[in-house]
Amino acid sequence: MADSTVQIGILGCAEIARKVSRAILLSQTATLYAVGSRSIEKAQKFAADNGFPATAKVYGSYEEVLDDPNVDAVYVPLPTSLHIKWAVLAAQKKKHLLLEKPIGLNVEEVDVILAACEANGVQFMDGTMWMHHPRTAKMKEFLSDAKQFGELKSVHTCFTFTADQNFLENDIRVKPDLDGLGALGDVGWYCIRGILWAADYELPKSVIALRNPVFNKAGVIISCGASLLWEDGKVGTFHCSFLTNLTMDLTAVGTKGTLHLHDFIIPFEEKKASFISAVESGFKELVTGWEPKPSEHTVTTDIPQEALMVREFCKLVGSIKNEGAKPEKKWPTLSRKTSLVLDAVKASIEKGFEAVEIVS
Amino acid sequence: MADSTVQIGILGCAEIARKVSRAILLSQTATLYAVGSRSIEKAQKFAADNGFPATAKVYGSYEEVLDDPNVDAVYVPLPTSLHIKWAVLAAQKKKHLLLEKPIGLNVEEVDVILAACEANGVQFMDGTMWMHHPRTAKMKEFLSDAKQFGELKSVHTCFTFTADQNFLENDIRVKPDLDGLGALGDVGWYCIRGILWAADYELPKSVIALRNPVFNKAGVIISCGASLLWEDGKVGTFHCSFLTNLTMDLTAVGTKGTLHLHDFIIPFEEKKASFISAVESGFKELVTGWEPKPSEHTVTTDIPQEALMVREFCKLVGSIKNEGAKPEKKWPTLSRKTSLVLDAVKASIEKGFEAVEIVS
Numbered sequence: 001m002a003d004s005t006v007q008i009g010i011l012g013c014a015e016i017a018r019k020v021s022r023a024i025l026l027s028q029t030a031t032l033y034a035v036g037s038r039s040i041e042k043a044q045k046f047a048a049d050n051g052f053p054a055t056a057k058v059y060g061s062y063e064e065v066l067d068d069p070n071v072d073a074v075y076v077p078l079p080t081s082l083h084i085k086w087a088v089l090a091a092q093k094k095k096h097l098l099l100e101k102p103i104g105l106n107v108e109e110v111d112v113i114l115a116a117c118e119a120n121g122v123q124f125m126d127g128t129m130w131m132h133h134p135r136t137a138k139m140k141e142f143l144s145d146a147k148q149f150g151e152l153k154s155v156h157t158c159f160t161f162t163a164d165q166n167f168l169e170n171d172i173r174v175k176p177d178l179d180g181l182g183a184l185g186d187v188g189w190y191c192i193r194g195i196l197w198a199a200d201y202e203l204p205k206s207v208i209a210l211r212n213p214v215f216n217k218a219g220v221i222i223s224c225g226a227s228l229l230w231e232d233g234k235v236g237t238f239h240c241s242f243l244t245n246l247t248m249d250l251t252a253v254g255t256k257g258t259l260h261l262h263d264f265i266i267p268f269e270e271k272k273a274s275f276i277s278a279v280e281s282g283f284k285e286l287v288t289g290w291e292p293k294p295s296e297h298t299v300t301t302d303i304p305q306e307a308l309m310v311r312e313f314c315k316l317v318g319s320i321k322n323e324g325a326k327p328e329k330k331w332p333t334l335s336r337k338t339s340l341v342l343d344a345v346k347a348s349i350e351k352g353f354e355a356v357e358i359v360s
Numbered sequence: 361m362a363d364s365t366v367q368i369g370i371l372g373c374a375e376i377a378r379k380v381s382r383a384i385l386l387s388q389t390a391t392l393y394a395v396g397s398r399s400i401e402k403a404q405k406f407a408a409d410n411g412f413p414a415t416a417k418v419y420g421s422y423e424e425v426l427d428d429p430n431v432d433a434v435y436v437p438l439p440t441s442l443h444i445k446w447a448v449l450a451a452q453k454k455k456h457l458l459l460e461k462p463i464g465l466n467v468e469e470v471d472v473i474l475a476a477c478e479a480n481g482v483q484f485m486d487g488t489m490w491m492h493h494p495r496t497a498k499m500k501e502f503l504s505d506a507k508q509f510g511e512l513k514s515v516h517t518c519f520t521f522t523a524d525q526n527f528l529e530n531d532i533r534v535k536p537d538l539d540g541l542g543a544l545g546d547v548g549w550y551c552i553r554g555i556l557w558a559a560d561y562e563l564p565k566s567v568i569a570l571r572n573p574v575f576n577k578a579g580v581i582i583s584c585g586a587s588l589l590w591e592d593g594k595v596g597t598f599h600c601s602f603l604t605n606l607t608m609d610l611t612a613v614g615t616k617g618t619l620h621l622h623d624f625i626i627p628f629e630e631k632k633a634s635f636i637s638a639v640e641s642g643f644k645e646l647v648t649g650w651e652p653k654p655s656e657h658t659v660t661t662d663i664p665q666e667a668l669m670v671r672e673f674c675k676l677v678g679s680i681k682n683e684g685a686k687p688e689k690k691w692p693t694l695s696r697k698t699s700l701v702l703d704a705v706k707a708s709i710e711k712g713f714e715a716v717e718i719v720s
Contacts, residue, residue, distance in 0.1 A: 158516070247638070
């Protein structure tokens with residue numbers, strides 16, 4: 001029997017689904033209603049280990065989750081190559097969709113998924129958690145402040161981590177038939193989103209990949225980078241990799257201000273997160289130091305960013321379900337733009353580092 | 361009558377010469393012995409304003425400084441286009457040479473200057489002050505530690521400042537006949553040096569400029585960037601500009617560690633400077649935070665980096681003068697490598713952003 005909260009079903013028992021299960025509990029706006037796995041034993045263990053209530057439904061297939069009429073929405077953390085099948089089916093079954101990134105193997109797949117969501121009136125959102133941290137809103141205020149930050153001219157992002165041998169050989173993110181986008185899809189997604197976020201989601205005119213991508217034996221990207229260019233001269237650059245120490249930087253430089261942080265995707269701590277801003281920085285007499293110096297700002301949050309993501313998703317689902325609202329287009333739009341740029345980076349690599357025009 | 365300290369003459373009364381005059385005083389290893397300007401009144405005022413002793417020589421020309429037999433060494437902060445004339449003449453007059461960056465308008469000029477220094481047995485050093493901060497040595501220790509940092513894979517640097525209208529119209533750094541290298545020579549020099557420093561001065565194989573340089577009406581670069589590529593897959597990227605808020609970042613990422621700082625050229629404060637290092641960074645259970653987190657390290661210094669630069673220069677000059685030592689080749693070598701890469705960035709811009717091979 002449905003209550004006022006959103007009843008969520010999870011497809012598969014991915015590691016990230018453990019974090020999102022906790023987020024669903026913490027959100028207090030959704031219920032861990034069902035989980036489905038190709039192995040019912042795995043689903044049972046997952047439900048028992050991740051705080052599902054005793055009444056939760058445990059299924060031995062993904063289909064059964066989608067066929068359960070009490071499931072309002074699904075969270076889909078399956079390998080990227082399976083997204084198109086299961087996301088489209090979920091939409092057709094009128095399930096609102098919280099889909100892990102990357103959304104599809106290319107923007108054509110993304111468009112099929114988004115079209116299915118639109119045709120079926122369901123909310124779409126991808127799993128880019130940092131978008132929902134209150135720090136992100138606070139930083140956006142700064143970037144939007146013409147007096148403090150001025151006009152954005154350059155933004156640099158970086159997300160890398162050192163994968164161990166087991167990951168590099170066996171993780172789904174290095175398998176061409178599972179997550180064929182490799183590091184570009186996994187960590188590069190965030191770098192691209194960070195740049196677009198700083199640029200108010202204005203798409204760049206063109207993208208040029210850095211000439212040093214690294215591929216594994218199966219041809220999957222495990223390290224790469226690119227520059228993104230806008231008509232007005234703005235530039236974004238990023239680097240993403242499975243081969244270097246965990247690093248996640250975002251630096252945005254405007255005509256008047258600068259924004260710095262080193263943990264933009266996963267804050268160092270769960271309940272507070274900081275950023276550094278500088279406004280009209282200058283030097284002391286004789287250039288012996290800075291005046292003013294950059295300053296640090298800390299933003300606290302009662303619940304983690306992934307629980308805020310679930311809350312936002314459930315708020316939109318609730319509006320559709322209870323008030324007949326239309327799905328919010330912001331979230332699918334951001335996913336599509338991120339995919340478009342990601343495709344252009346991949347195309348630039350494939351074309352020998354040519355500039356690739358972005359055609360939306 | 362010469363004492364045991366190095367007697368320095370300054371050619372010209374540039375703003376930066378005020379800072380270096382103070383550094384010469386603070387170094388306690390050199391004497392502000394002479395200053396020459398095309399205007400003797402300017403030279404007199406400069407000497408009076410900048411702590412020159414009453415016995416200091418004040419000349420109405422650069423030649424007279426070079427002809428003074430008691431001048432051991434000269435500091436030359438003239439516009440870049442004048443370097444070749446005055447640096448070569450100084451070397452021929454057997455004056456040791458502390459020359460402001462950029463060294464020349466291209467590496468051919470640099471080679472002429474360095475050859476003159478070598479032929480005349482004088483020490484050469486460029487004015488890249490941050491090389492001499494004890495923080496720089498401390499950071500190098502970290503980067504060289506295979507267990508802590510591992511192998512360098514990427515390094516990103518950035519140096520920008522917002523020039524005002526007066527600067528953009530009148531400063532020598534935007535004049536094609538004075539400092540024709542513009543922002544690339546002024547701020548890009550440091551970005552390139554920072555990358556080379558992190559890479560143990562191994563020259564990259566090729567350089568590709570970013571496709572968004574900005575030129576002023578006279579054709580001088582006021583904003584640009586590039587990527588530097590090494591045969592082993594290492595990549596360096598930088599951005600330099602006169603058009604955005606004062607920002608100076610260096611981020612080096614290795615297989616095991618990460619180095620971050622936001623004030624690598626001019627520390628925020630004169631007597632202490634920090635950097636952030638991270639070693640084998642990872643996530644907490646469920647990726648709810650970082651464990652371990654990066655840590656901040658502070659290095660103090662009694663005298664500022666530019667005084668340490670003067671000390672190092674005078675130590676080398678003293679060894680030559682008093683002990684018959686040979687000039688130290690490290691410093692001219694670093695200047696030349698920086699110029700080589702700078703030339704390649706310029707060539708890549710001129711060739712429509714083609715990859716330009718570095719041939720040393």
